Amino acid sequence: MRLYNTINRKKEEFIPLNEGLVNMYVCGPTTYNLIHIGNARPMIVFDAFRRYLLSINYKVNFIQNYTDVDDKIINKSKEEGIGPLELAAKYIGEYRKDAQSLRVQEATFHPKVSENIPQIVAFVAALIDKGLAYEVEGDVYFDVKNYKPYGKLSGKNIEDLKAGARVEIGEKKHSPLDFALWKAAKAGEISWDSPWGQGRPGWHIECSTMSMEYTNSPTLDIHGGGQDLIFPHHENEVAQSEGYTDKTFVNYWMHNGFITVNKEKMSKSLGNFFLVRDILEKFPGEVIRYFILSTHYRNPIDFNDQALVESEKSLSKLMNIYKLLQVKISEKQDGLKAGSEDLPGALAQIEMNIEKALQDDFNTALAISYFFDGGKLITKAVNSGEYTLASLEKAYFLYDKYLNQILGVLPYEELAGEENVNEENDLGLAIDILLKVRALARSEKNYQYGDLIRNELNNMGIEIVDTKEGSLWKRK
């Protein structure tokens, strides 16, 4: 498998440190509010990637942190009038709800900052001992000038960074590039004991500490996150980790592209974000997953309602094939012209193509496209009877393996779907009566009345779908 490695800016053959095992770490949320669709991208991408690794027989030790100690959490907790850890626990719960709706599986470990303070303190103390960090009035900073390779991940050089750096008044650090490993607590803030007094960890240190803690190794196979984390977050992780261990911190850096709105980056600070919670009101989680996975993970995606509507249409096309396969397989027999089928060769080719796409820097967009090609072949074979039961089972195996188990986009239920047919409320009962009347009118070939009912309901946003078994309705 080839992966694009941010640090070397090219695709490289993926070889994990230990054969058959992948240690991967993905930056998790700072839990102080509900997540937006931009946050959902890495969740979905790396969830699917992890499932793919599992499918090719790797054991995956997948670590995602919850940042539950942070300035933003402290500020928000004052607003909401509850303790910071309580607030974080609340939003961890909300995060997990969204993750579940998006079919994102639980990580192997979800370490919290608040539960790893002793390890962090030890890490920081070790950096001071090595001359890579210094203490000022209870704060501890990483000393960038003593760490020569600084900038190697993000491709920046120290001089340029210094030239462009902002210098805040009253800063205690020696150089604007130095970053906080430990922050002295202000009065009344949540804090822990340390050799430097009461305080709490800086932002970057948690990932370094916890990734080593939960892999038991100085080196991760894969570290993932959004592109905006490359600098300074991941750069700083590299500096402190490699400064501490003198070993490569991460072998493969994977960074996902942004979600934009009107071509502008979606971010909390710009205020142009859409909450996952709100989008889920209008679209199933699988549609959101499809939307994300139908573009290569490193490219930007522009978010808008139209794009999700299109995703839903595409996905429903795949769903039709999935359902068709289920129905035909349940008949438990070969097609009438089973002898002339050419499905087995075609399916084998498709499977090869899918694997090739996923092996090449996890190209889910390309992999998905083969299911549309496959769908055409399958419906054609089913319509002409040129199929064997075994071929349909093979096809179903492929659809289920890749679209359900790995990508997690099938099966899905339309939010306002056919389950409304039996809606037990006044409106549902009234519509059922209208449908009975319409069926009666149509049976007497009184299409004028039948169409009137259909048109009027349609104007109300109720769509009638006629099938051989009768008429169904759903909200549009």
Next chain:
RNA sequence: GGCGACGUCGCCAAGUUGGCUAAGGCAAAGGUCUGCAAAACCUUUAUUCCCCGGUUCGAAUCCGGGCGUCGCCUCCA
């Protein structure tokens, strides 16, 4: 200013370590089915890949120049 990404059909999008007729989806058009629709299914839809020049037997893919869009350099997925 420094670093980086991108520009492919009306829209979305793969291909970009050079080479079979430039994937796939949406939309559109035609058709099958249907009382008519809808849905579903079938068919069609880029001699051309932002522009100009170069390398090559051969370039969307490599090189040079230009235009345009976006991101990081400050909390951020």
